[in-house]
Amino acid sequence: MKIKELAYSAQQHLQTRTGTQFKRAHIYELLAAAFGFNSYAALSAEAVFTKHSPTSRHVPLYDGHIKLRCIEIGYPLDTAVKVASILAAQIAEQGIGIVRLDDLIAQLLYGSGLEEWPNDGKHEDWDDKEEPWVNQEEQISPLLLDCLNVAASRNHADAHYALALIHAPAYDDFDGHEVGSDYWYRQAQDGRELTGVEKEWADAYAAKLAQDEKFMHHLREAANQGHPEALLELADRFNDPTFFERHPLSVNVNPSRVAEIAERMGRHQDTRRWLTEAANSGDTEAMRQLIEEYDRGDLPRCWTWVYLAKLLGTDLTQDEYIAIHEDGTPYDDDIGGPMYASGRDGVQLSSISAQQEAKARRGALEIFAKIQNI
Known part of the structure; x- marks a missing residue:
């Protein structure tokens, strides 16, 4: 209908x-x-x-x-x-x-x-x-x-983006069609009459190409209208930097995902900016990454993240290790066998002055209050 x-x-x-x-x-x-x-x-x-x-x-x-x-x-x-x-x-x-x-x-x-x-x-x-x-x-x-x-025909950016998501191929599937299907598709395009499984492969490949074309059309149209999530999708799939060039931190997207994409693209300044946005939203993993990779030269700031994480129920200074089997599953005493440790050390920071500590704790409390009101 x-x-x-x-x-x-x-x-x-x-x-x-x-x-x-x-x-x-x-x-x-x-x-x-x-x-x-x-x-x-x-x-x-x-x-x-x-x-x-x-x-x-x-x-x-x-x-x-x-x-x-x-x-x-x-x-x-x-x-x-x-x-x-x-x-x-x-x-x-x-x-x-x-x-x-x-x-x-x-x-x-x-x-x-x-x-x-x-x-x-x-x-x-x-x-x-x-x-x-x-x-x-x-x-x-x-x-x-x-x-x-x-709606898309009337230049509705959200409609274009929704259609792009509906037609989107899996991340490992774009331009990665079944081996051989492209051969039979080209044979059909050249006028060869196919039957049986060869025709099925060719038809499936043609349908997938049509879906990919719809995906790219709607994604590009949404991006051309400045849709932030469409621009982010272009960055994620095709390393298109437009999102980072056009959108400030205030845009409504998942900052942790943006930081991950920026890091993969080698945009370290953008990675730090979006990790900070994620941390300010309560992402303790972002806080850990900032401490370990981006804020190491600013000890008071690192301690602010530690205190903020504690307010959110996570102690970043504590080691996190569990016992596992060789295949990586949690260790079960009933099964027995060799035991291995899996996990990570807690963050290690040098101490700071009492004045710096007080300031770091105040900063953590201020961010925590904003998180509670989100």
């Missing part, structure tokens, strides 16, 4: 049930109202329609909103009352819902393993503590893809 088909279906259903003629543009307005938006333009700026979304169960909560919007666009009260009931029931029956673009992007990143699901209170369209989109493949419906493509 595409968005035009959804609107047409709703239009025909309402006209049949109410005996009233509806403009197609008004149907879009009523569909948006069914999910609490004041206009279709407002919905399109923030969300897209999809199927199998938990939000489809919330439509009856907005029947009053549908009724009000129906009156606002020129229909009489008795018609509006019927429309509210009929449209809400149709949407629920068809399993139509919406997903906000920031939620969609967060879920796609979460599903790819690039990010942890954000615990920031901004993704609350889901029931209680139920994790959204248990079946992600089912959630990426033809309706959602059509809505994303429509």
